[in-house]
Amino acid sequence: MSTEIVKISVPADDAALKIALRTWPASSLNLEITEVPAGTKPVVTAGDQEYPGYDTALKFIGLRAFPQDKYNYTTIEDAVIHDWVAMTAAHKLKEDTNYVLRCLNEHLHNRTFILTDKPSIADVAVFARLKDIVRALSDEEMVGVEGTEDNHGGLRYVVRYMDFIQNTPELGLKLEDSEKIKFDLDLVKKAGAKVRGPFVYKELSAIERLDQAQKEHNEKKQKAVEEVVAAPKKNTKKQNKQGKKEASDSKDATSPESAAAEGAEGASKKKDVVVPEGDKHTNRKEAKKEKKEKKPKVQPAKPVEAPLSPVQLDLRVGKILHCIPHPEADGLYISTISAMDPADSPYITALPTPHAPADKIPEGTTVRTVCSGLRKFIPLEEMQGRRVVLVCNLKPAKLKGIASAAMVLAASPRPEDGEKDRVELVAPPPDAEIGEQLVFEGYEEGEILPQLPPKKKIMETLTPGLGTNEEKVVIFDGNKVEALEKKVVGKLVRKGKGVEGGICVVDSLANALVK
Secondary structure, eight states, X not given: OOOOOEEEEEXXXXXXXXXXXXXXXXXXXXXXXXXXXXXXXXXXXXXXXXXXXXXXXXXXXXXXXXXXXXXXXXXXXXXHHHHHHHHTSHHHHHHOHHHHHHHHHHHGGGOSBTBBTBOOHHHHHHHHHHHHHHHTOOHHHHHOOTTXXXXXXXXXXXXXXXXXXXHOTTTOOOOOGGGSOOOOHHHHHHOOOOOOOOOOOSOOOXXXXXXXXXXXXXXXXXXXXXXXXXXXXXXXXXXXXXXXXXXXXXXXXXXXXXXXXXXXXXXXXXXXXXXXXXXXXXXXXXXXXXXXXXOOOOOOOOOOOOOOOGGGSOEEEEEEEEEEEOTTOTTOEXXXXXXOOOTTOXXXXXXXXXXXXXXXXXXXXXXXXXXXXXXXXXXXXXXXXXXXXXXXXXXXXXXXXEEEOOEEOEEEOOGGGOOOSOOEEOBOOTTXXXXXXXXXXXXXXXXXXXXXXXXXXXXXXXXXXXXXXXXXXXXXXXXXXXXXXXXOEEEEEETTTTGGGOBOXXXXXXXXXXX
């Protein structure tokens, strides 16, 4: 445990912080506590740095009350802790208390603690912030109304959890009598209703949503095929064979003379062919000649693929709202970036994001989680609030367990220049808005692909053409891409604005690589 003394200001109305500090005294956590008036945001002061925010203060206490060397929280567990501390924040409860309670009830269906079998600071936050709300619930709200159509067990898992948390010695919460909830647990035991489910409290990740969309597409396609197969068919081969079999059986049941006469009569009616009597073999040949030849099936034309072009890249202006070091990779950052995606985009990260405090994301803003290998080259403080250029239509990929949904463009020296330790972020035009589209001059015609097909390696093929010129302006040189039809050198500019609207540049790397 760190011996550094950290100062925390605690508002008079912050129940979670008060319970936490009563259970784990400040002296045992090397903390210096200052009480501030109700309604004031708590502030954590470590050295010269100040970190304001209710969740920040609580999670800092959690780092010391639940040390990593004892509890061995995984990256996923850290994300779950963050989710539930953020989910029970005051503004979330104010927006939709019922939604938060239902989420928690489903989450606790088969869990003892928020992290299944490990206590954490999330349990303190959830209990302290919901205790007054749960205490005010009616019996029906706690366990549901038995025998009614809407009977789904109420919030019995929340009730069981809250009673356990306030009594378990594993947490040992030091609560005043007024803070404890008095439950009629017999009521919970008598409830025969089952939880309706599953109720999903957490949105799918970008990769999961893309996989789900593909799965739904495949299911629709399969259903369409099944409907075609199941549809009644006319004049099928099976029916033709059956007809031939019946004709054969009929022929066997009559005399040769009768069959010949019937065959000649039938052929005459069907094809209007004059059939001479007595030559049964010739009759058949003549009838076959009269049959219409089958028309060849018209094959649907294959869609014409658009020629390779940098316009297929979804290049946009983004803003890093928050950035942290990747816990599992020394060279990676995890950035929470706004690119003004629509709310239904499969690339966006569900809120609250596990990697950024809620107060870092403006209300109504969609964000992407992006991993970048910049940690050894660019200081963390220079990443915060930075405007960047993103490639937004790469297929999301997991980097050390974190789904990354875009790529930050940066410049680096060419191998022949002999420099290895310099990387500079591409800066978008000063007047460009967040989410604004960027294109290379001379390559404006064509359409941006919704997602670059990984098998076609479009990004990999175009990368040799990306770079900077003598003026440190980001360009695309078509002469360096053999597969490209158009050989033009164009600057990266705002779509529809041209060079007059501003250009993308780097600080000092001329004639460098960009990727």
